[in-house]
Amino acid sequence: xxxxxxxxxxxxxxxxxxxxxxxxxxxxxxxxxxxxxxxxxxxxxxxxxxxxxxxxxxxxxxxxxxxxxxxxxxxxxxxxxxxxxxxxxxxxxxxxxxxxxxxxxxxxxxxxxxxxxxxxxxxxxxxxxxxxxxxxxxxxxxxxxxxxxxxxxxxxxxxxxxxxxxxxxxxxxxxxxxxxxxxxxxxxxxxxxxxxxxxxxxxxxxxxxxxxxxxxxxxxxxxxxxxxxxxxxxxxxxxxxxxxxxxxxxxxxxxxxxxxxxxxxxxxxxxxxxxxxxxxxxxxxxxxxxxxxxxxxxxxxxxxxxxxxxxxxxxxxxxxxxxxxxxxxxxxxxxxxxxxxxxxxxxxxxxxxxxxxxxxxxxxxxxxxxxxxxxxxxxxxxxxxxxxxxxxxxxxxxxxxxxxxxxxxxxxxxxxxxxxxxxxxxxxxxxxxxxxxxxxxxxxxxxxxxxxxxxxxxxxxxxxxxxxxxxxxxxxxxxxxxxxxxxxxxxxxxxxxxxxxxxxxxxxxxxxxxxxxxxxxxxxxxxxxxxxxxxxxxxxxxxxxxxxxxxxxxxxxxxxxxxxxxxxxxxxxxxxxxxxxxxxxxxxxxxxxxxxx
RNA sequence: GGUUCCGUAGCUCAGUUGGAUAGAGCAUCUGCCUUCUAAGCAGAGGGUCACAGGUUCGAAUCCUGUCGGAAUCACCA
Numbered sequence: 001x002x003x004x005x006x007x008x009x010x011x012x013x014x015x016x017x018x019x020x021x022x023x024x025x026x027x028x029x030x031x032x033x034x035x036x037x038x039x040x041x042x043x044x045x046x047x048x049x050x051x052x053x054x055x056x057x058x059x060x061x062x063x064x065x066x067x068x069x070x071x072x073x074x075x076x077x078x079x080x081x082x083x084x085x086x087x088x089x090x091x092x093x094x095x096x097x098x099x100x101x102x103x104x105x106x107x108x109x110x111x112x113x114x115x116x117x118x119x120x121x122x123x124x125x126x127x128x129x130x131x132x133x134x135x136x137x138x139x140x141x142x143x144x145x146x147x148x149x150x151x152x153x154x155x156x157x158x159x160x161x162x163x164x165x166x167x168x169x170x171x172x173x174x175x176x177x178x179x180x181x182x183x184x185x186x187x188x189x190x191x192x193x194x195x196x197x198x199x200x201x202x203x204x205x206x207x208x209x210x211x212x213x214x215x216x217x218x219x220x221x222x223x224x225x226x227x228x229x230x231x232x233x234x235x236x237x238x239x240x241x242x243x244x245x246x247x248x249x250x251x252x253x254x255x256x257x258x259x260x261x262x263x264x265x266x267x268x269x270x271x272x273x274x275x276x277x278x279x280x281x282x283x284x285x286x287x288x289x290x291x292x293x294x295x296x297x298x299x300x301x302x303x304x305x306x307x308x309x310x311x312x313x314x315x316x317x318x319x320x321x322x323x324x325x326x327x328x329x330x331x332x333x334x335x336x337x338x339x340x341x342x343x344x345x346x347x348x349x350x351x352x353x354x355x356x357x358x359x360x361x362x363x364x365x366x367x368x369x370x371x372x373x374x375x376x377x378x379x380x381x382x383x384x385x386x387x388x389x390x391x392x393x394x395x396x397x398x399x400x401x402x403x404x405x406x407x408x409x410x411x412x413x414x415x416x417x418x419x420x421x422x423x424x425x426x427x428x429x430x431x432x433x434x435x436x437x438x439x440x441x442x443x444x445x446x447x448x449x450x451x452x453x454x455x456x457x458x459x460x461x462x463x464x465x466x467x468x469x470x471x472x473x474x475x476x477x478x479x480x481x482x483x484x485x486x487x488x489x490x491x492x493x494x495x496x497x498x499x500x501x502x503x504x505x506x507x508x509x510x511x512x513x514x515x516x517x518x519x520x521x522x523x524x525x526x527x528x529x530x531x532x533x534x535x536x537x538x539x540x541x542x543x544x545x546x547x548x549x550x551x552x553x554x555x556x557x558x559x560x561x562x563x564x565x566x567x568x569x570x571x572x573x574x575x576x577x578x579x580x581x582x583x584x585x586x587x588x589x590x591x592x593x594x595x596x597x
Numbered sequence: 598g599g600u601u602c603c604g605u606a607g608c609u610c611a612g613u614u615g616g617a618u619a620g621a622g623c624a625u626c627u628g629c630c631u632u633c634u635a636a637g638c639a640g641a642g643g644g645u646c647a648c649a650g651g652u653u654c655g656a657a658u659c660c661u662g663u664c665g666g667a668a669u670c671a672c673c674a
Contacts, residue, residue, distance in 0.1 A: 026614080034617065044616055046654065056654085082654080083617060126674065168674060235672095307672060316600075317670085324672040331674050360601065361669050387603090388668080395667085424636065442636090454610065457602085459667070461609070470636060472622040473610080480636045488633050529613075541611060544621080555638045597636075 003073070003092065003521070004030055004041070010071040011043060014063055021051035032518075038078055039085030040518060046082050056082035093517040094503035094570075102499075102577045107523045107584050109153030117155045119346055120146050122354035123272065126163045127259040128172045129197035131266050131406040133389050133462060134356070134396065137451050139272045140590060141386055142354040144452060144536040147588045152531030157346055160274045161338050164256055165281040166331070168200070170237040173251055174230070175199035175206070185258050191265065191407065192258025201398070206230060235326075242328050266406055269444070271590050276345070278338050284329045287337025290373065291322045299372050310369055320365050335366050336373075343377050350380050352534070357385040357457070384534050387459035389451075404464055414443035416467055417476075426597060438594050442476050445591045449475030452589050453540040473544050475591055478582060481547035482593040484554065485579035491560045492572050498565075499572035509570070512553045516574060519546050523581050527588070536589055543585040550578045 001009075008028045015023050027047040033039040045052075045060045052059040057079055064077035064084050076087035100106060122142020125131060131139075146156045176183070176199045185192040207230045214224035225231070240248045267273070291308055294300045300310050300322060308323040322333055342351065353363060363383035370378035388395065396403045418439040421427050427435045450468045454460045470476040492499070509517075523542070530538040559575060562568035583593050 029614090029616080031613085031616080037617080042617085046616075049654080081617065128674095163674065166674065167672095305672085318599095321672055326672080328672085330672075334674095356668095357602070358668055359674090362674090364601095385602090390667090420636075426634075426636080450609095458610090459603075463609085466608090466623090469609090469623065472636095474622080474636085476636055477622090480634080484634050484637080491633055533613090537611085538613090541621090544611095548621085551637060552639095554633085558633075560633050596634080 002525075003088070006073060007041060007071070007086070010067060010073070011063065014066045014070070015048060015051060018062055018066055019051045019053075023048060023051060033085050037080060037083075037085050038087070039076075040088040040514075041086050043084040043086065044082065045084055060084035090507070090509055090514060091503055093514065093521060094501075094507065094509070096521055097517055097573060097577060098501060098503070101520050101523075101581070102573055104580075106577075107527050107581065108151045109524070109528070111150070111153055111155055115154055116349040117157065117346065118146075118149050118350045118352060119157045119159055119342055119348040120149070120352045120354065121159050121161060122146075123160045123267075123274070124163060124355065125160075125263060126166075126168055127193075127196070127256050128168045128200045129398065130191070130193040130262065132396065132398075133404040133406065133409060136270070136406050136409070136447070137386065137389050137460075138354060138356065139267070139270055140448055140451055141384075141456055141536065143270075143272050144539075144589050145352070145354065145384065145534050147590070148527060148530045148536060148539060149534075151527050151588060154531070157348070158273065158275045159342065160277045161283070161334075162277060162279045163331075163334075164279050165241065165252075165284065166329075167234060167238050169252065169256075170234045170241065171203040171207075172196050172200040173248070173255055174234050174237055175203035176255065177251070179206075185261070191262040192260070193262030193266070194407075195262075196255055196259050203230065203234075238328055239326060269410055270406075271444075278341065280334045280338070283337040283341055284334040285337065286340055287333040287335070288323065288329050290336055290340060291333055294373055310365075310372070312365065312368055315368060317361075317365060317368070320369075322369075332362070332366065332369070335362075336369060339366070339370060339381070340375075343375070348377075348380070350382060351377075352382050352384050354384045354386065357387055359383075360385055384456065386456040387454075390459055390461050392461060392463050404462065409447065410444065412443075413447045413468065414439050416470070417443035417446065420470055421597070430596070438597055441592045441594050442470070442479060442597060445475035445479050445586075445593075446470055447475075448589060448591050449478070449540060452536045453544070455537045456535055475586075476597075478543050478547040478586060479591070479593050480597055481550055482579055482582045482586075483595060483597040485550070485575055485582070486595045488554075488559055488575055489572070489579065495560060497560060497572060498569050499576050501566065501569040501573045504566070507566070507570070510557070512549075512556065513571075513574065516546075516549050516553050516578065519549055520574075520577055520581055523585070526585075530588075539585050539588050543582055543589070546578060546582060546585070550575075550582075 007030060008025055011028050012023055015021055029044040029047060031042050031044065033042045043063065045056050045063065048059055049056060060079040060082065064079060067074045067086065068077055073089055073092055074086050075089045078085050120142060123139050125135065146158050150156045179202055180199065183195065185195055188195060207228055210228040210230055211224045214228060215221060237248055241252060291300060295302060295308055300308050302308050305325040307321055307325040309319050309321055311319050313319065320332065321330060323329060342348065355363065367378055367381055391402060421439060427438060446468050453473065526538055526542045530536060557571060559568065559571045562571060586593050
């Protein structure tokens with residue numbers, strides 16, 4: 001039973017005793033005591049006034065007095081207005097440190113065989129252009145959410161749907177055919193995803209020219225966009241692809257291979273992985289037959305031009321196309337098929353889609369459609385809708401060349417880490433290979449933390465002109481604290497100092513030591529909260545809080561040089577545990593921590 | 598125009614189911630390295646929580662309206 005639960009039970013018993021009333025758990029509101037007051041946990045007494053029938057101060061006084069007499073965990077109390085501040089026995093925290101927090105696996109809840117299975121989709125790239133900062137947020141978020149859910153005691157399958165077919169892919173292919181001169185990643189020395197992306201841009205450029213020419217001939221913009229030769233050719237290519245045309249399929253395969261090789265490099269650097277990858281090219285047909293089945297059963301309807309639609313006007317939405325008039329599939333078709341396959345393959349309890357909030361409408365529609373098709377599991381789909389990464393000028397636009405490329409950004413961050421370390425002269429005497437590994441750790445740590453510390457649901461701003469910070473509330477700050485801790489532990493090991501400590505009746509600890517203990521004590525709760533809210537930001541902010549607290553402790557306590565053996569052992573145990581918790585928390589964010597920096 | 602989301606310090610962000618005097622970091626200014634890593638620590642200034650009402654013991658948080666911003670409503674994905 002947790003501290004809060006014990007205390008809640010104690011308070012319920014107390015209220016029963018002195019006011020002869022049963023109060024439900026949700027009226028016992030316990031929160032962390034604010035820093036400026038004395039105490040550790042605070043009971044908000046307002047909700048209890050209706051049973052005490054006394055004023056707030058008096059009620060708090062009575063409960064406080066009862067608890068300090070009858071509840072062993074409570075060693076003192078004070079009352080400020082309607083708030084009862086309780087002092088928790090230091091021994092409790094000390095015992096917690098030695099029995100739980102300092103042990104391996106602290107913070108994780110065990111996964112049992114009958115626990116729920118979560119399937120989490122993230123990344124979901126299009127194979128027509130390289131990854132940018134927006135994709136980085138998706139990948140980091142998805143990966144971290146998976147790790148956090150796992151740590152909270154659930155089973156997780158990380159999955160990805162690769163959008164490897166469709167009109168957008170045909171555009172790159174067509175441009176390559178027309179203007180590529182047989183270019184390959186080998187012949188150009190370009191990463192495959194970047195090379196293919198260049199042709200996607202080229203298509204758009206030429207397409208725009210055609211549109212402009214048609215408009216000059218007197219056509220409307222809409223008409224021009226629909227009848228430009230290039231788009232007609234791309235559409236023809238898509239039809240050929242769906243009918244299995246050998247030449248088109250072969251080019252498609254080749255160019256997708258290039259992109260995958262490029263993506264693999266990027267994924268690896270980001271530290272992202274998957275348990276099961278689905279390809280749209282393998283799932284869209286399932287979706288299509290489901291849609292046609294639904295059409296037979298009257299769930300959907302067909303227009304004169306043969307296109308298939310679902311009518312959601314009854315739900316306050318619009319009509320949505322499911323199959324084009326030429327029979328080819330759209331995005332929604334594929335998502336229907338993918339969901340079905342996943343349910344068949346894994347029989348998940350929950351399916352989480354990590355997809356940007358620009359697709360809120362899409363997922364609302366997807367759920368409704370699966371519901372109409374009578375799939376009982378449709379209600380288990382959840383869209384983790386995260387905010388856009390914006391530049392100070394607004395949204396990133398590939399057409400205007402304002403996208404922040406994922407590979408470039410990582411290079412830049414690692415470069416900055418290198419410069420800064422060299423300037424500070426911190427890594428002299430360390431083999432250069434190890435140095436490079438540390439630069440990478442720090443550069444990526446700065447980037448990952450910068451993104452993950454923000455509440456996923458909120459839009460965030462990234463200013464490319466101001467490089468990401470390495471001081472303050474940042475990844476490197478936390479990494480630095482870890483390195484510092486390891487340095488202390490190395491020193492301690494040299495002197496043979498012990499970190500094993502047994503709390504005694506006369507053990508006295510400082511205020512800072514106690515607040516550190518309290519913070520460590522909260523870690524498992526933070527992991528649970530983060531899993532419940534699908535928010536790595538909670539873990540990130542916790543890690544910062546802990547590192548900050550540790551640095552303050554470090555600043556005004558001697559550790560290795562402490563002469564009192566018991567005090568030294570306690571501080572070493574505290575230090576060791578802080579290092580461990582920082583490492584675990586950062587690990588949940590996909591951020592490695594160095595032994596020195 | 599319909600729907601949805603957002604608005605907290607100069608900037609980037611925290612702020613649990615409504616709880617105490619709204620917090621961090623960056624930037625600015627001031628101190629602290631002969632002592633375990635100064636990528637650190639301590640301190641100062643900086644706020645009409647967009648605005649106006651309402652709900653109640655109590656509102657940044659819930660409700661309504663106004664203003665400002667974003668997304669979406671495609672035979673794009």
